[in-house]
Amino acid sequence: MASAGSDASGIHCRLDxxxxxxxxxxTELSERVGVSLVNLSVLKNDRAKAIRFSTLVAICxxxxxxxxxLLVRAR
Numbered sequence: 001m002a003s004a005g006s007d008a009s010g011i012h013c014r015l016d017x018x019x020x021x022x023x024x025x026x027t028e029l030s031e032r033v034g035v036s037l038v039n040l041s042v043l044k045n046d047r048a049k050a051i052r053f054s055t056l057v058a059i060c061x062x063x064x065x066x067x068x069x070l071l072v073r074a075r
Contacts, residue, residue, distance in 0.1 A: 012074040015044040018063050033058040046074075 019029060026044065030037045035055055042048050060067060 009046075009049070010074050011046075012072050013043050013046055013048070014070055014072060015040070015059070018065055018070060019044075022063060024063075029059070029062055032062040035059075 015026075015029075019026065026040050027037060029035075030040050033040075033055070035058065039048075039055075043051065056067060056070070060070060063070070
């Protein structure tokens with residue numbers, strides 16, 4: 001079942017899956033990309049209403065992934 005955030009936007013963030021696959025914590029990612037832990041948590045929990053392209057690029061660079069690996073259509 002999709003969360004309330006993904007229901008509203010139709011987008012699901014797979015940040016939790018990508019972090020687990022790479023054995024990284026949200027805190028480590030926050031330090032690597034220079035984005036606050038709170039903002040990454042909002043994104044991870046599908047509560048974000050928007051994301052800056054620069055933040056998206058930084059996250060994808062840090063996780064060595066593509067945007068489509070991070071953000072998917074909620075079904």
